[in-house]
Amino acid sequence: MDTASMAGEGVRGNPSATGRTAAVHRARLRRLLLPGVCATVVAAAGALIAVGCFLGLYVRPTSDDWCAAWKARDLGVLGITADFYTTQNGRITNAFLSGLVYTGGLTGIKILPTVITVAFTVGLVLLGREFVRSLGGRPRVLPLTACALVIQALLYYAGTRSYQVLLWAPATISHTLPSVIGVWALLLAVHTVRHHSAAVRAAGFVAAFLIAFAVGTLSEPFALVSGLLAAAVGLLALLRPGPARIRRRPFLWCLLWCAGLVCGLAVLYASPGARWRRAQQPERESMLSAAELRATFGDWLHMWDEVTGQWAYLGAAAVGVLLGLGSRFGYQAQAQARRRGRSTAAGVRKLPVTVLLLPVPVVLLGSFAVVAGLRSGYGPTGWTYARTWTSYLVPMELALCGYGALLGARAAARRPTARGGTRTAVGAGTVAAGCLALASAVALVPSAQQLTTATVTRAAAWDAQNARIRAEAARGATDAGYTPLPIGNLAEPFFTGNYARDWVAACASQWYGLERIHRP
Secondary structure, rough: OHHHHHHHHHHHHHHHHHHHHHHHHHHHHHHHHHHHHHHHHHHHHHHHHHHHHHHHHHHHOOOOHHHHHHHHHHHHHEEEEEHHHHHOOHHHHHHHHHHHHOOOHHHHHHHHHHHHHHHHHHHEEEHHHHHHOOOOOOOOOOHHHHHHHHHEEEEEEEHHHHHHHHHHHHHHHHHHHHHHHHHHHHHHHHHOOOOOOHHHHHHHHHHHHHHHHHEEEEEEEHHHHHHHHHHHHHHHHHHOOOOOOHHHHHHHHHHHHHHHHHHHHHHHOOHHHHHHHHHHOOOOOOHHHHHHHHHHHHHHHHHHHHHHHOHHHHHHHHHHHHHHHHHHHOOHHHHHHHHHOHHHHHHHOOOHHHHHHHHHHHHHHHHHHHHHHHHHHHHHHHHHHHHHHHHHHHHHHHHHHHHHHHHHHHHHOOOOOOOOHHHHHHHHHHHHHHHHHHHHHHHHHHHHHHHHHHHHHHHHHHHHHHHHHHHHHHOOOOOOEEOOOOOOOOOOOOOOOOHHHHHHHHHHHHHHHHHHHHOO
16 A cells, blocks of 8 residues: 555545544635635626726717817816806816817727726725724725726616716716715825824825816816714814824814815805806795705705615625735734733724714715705705715725625634534624625626716717718818707707707707707
8 A cells, every 4th residue: 555545545544534524624714715705706796897988989079068169179278267167156266177088089988987986996895994994804806896896886786867976077077076075085185194294294284275176177077075084083083082283184184074075165156157057947946945945955865765776876885894804903902802802892882973974964964965065056956966975986986895794804803603503603794794795796787887888889970970970070061960869868959949948959069060959
């Protein structure tokens, strides 16, 4: 009998050796389980994000695109900025970014979805790393990437206006891009208050004011939500125990952020364009009247009924559990606790209750402020403008992810039992959380399929019609036929029977260099 056979017979005949081998296999399986689950979630959510980026190549002008495109081409970046300030709505940062996007023709609106998703993914991963480190954890790339991609997939596909949130440039500039800016502003805040150099901190404080001013003239809904969050965080920072020098830095950053928002909103509100826009609206009761507050509360309930009816948002909490299980929160405190024979969950318990509960009032009050603003600007149907919901949906998803991470961390920090019951429970929790996160991504597939079909089909029809109209314009025509190609619940030419009030048709005519267009 050879040596290998003898060794095999020895193992089979030795129960203790067999047990050790099985234990090694189980330990290896546990080590590979979480990375495997996270990699699966990353692949599923990443595929949805990749589809959105690819669809950017098939984006074609519609609704506000027509106006922004011809103004950026004929007036330039500064010209369209001045036009927005004097005749449209006063959103100078919004106009400036629109000018940059539309300056290159259609190239900008095609690559904008990819730019946003890449910047958002990197920002969320870095923000998650800071969150994990702040709780004494060790950041892991796969769980962080899974969180970033699932949060974005839910933002783009879980709502009722996927095309507007992800692909339509006017909405992504006004309502999706501000959330990306907000994530990077949070990273700036963290590094500003921690930095040892006074000069770097001063630069960070100045940047906070300037960025907030830009946000105030970019998106009113996001300005309201971010201002509420900054005010709450600044107040907590001021009241927290500790040296005044440490408490003063985050308070000052939040104060400057709020000051920048107020200045930006004041410039927007006082602009000629905003005054003209308010003059076009019918007279309404005051927003603070009892009747209007009741109506706004009703709109707010309708909006939350839409949001809570989408169970896929639970995927944000599920992927947060994976983050908590994989990041070993409070590992130093847990190691000390084990040596002292205490609970290993000590490292996860150092967040004050006020900090844990902070996201709840911010999201609820922020969403109410968004609804109030929409009702003031667009009337009783304003709450249905779902593209604006991103201003509070991103904080909501981040909160769900954070709560899930804390739950996963507490589960991972429990002391293993002699029979390995805790390890088995953690493994089962990993599988369950991964399945829920994966199921939420799968639930978004029909929305991605519908978006793909609508976008690609419209692009083919638009390209054919565009070639025909340009050929007619080149032959000297001043009037051409245009067949409306609606998409994403957006206005197309002839959305109204009164051509004199059809601003979409007027802008499309300007884009083609025609005097007017008509139905074929």
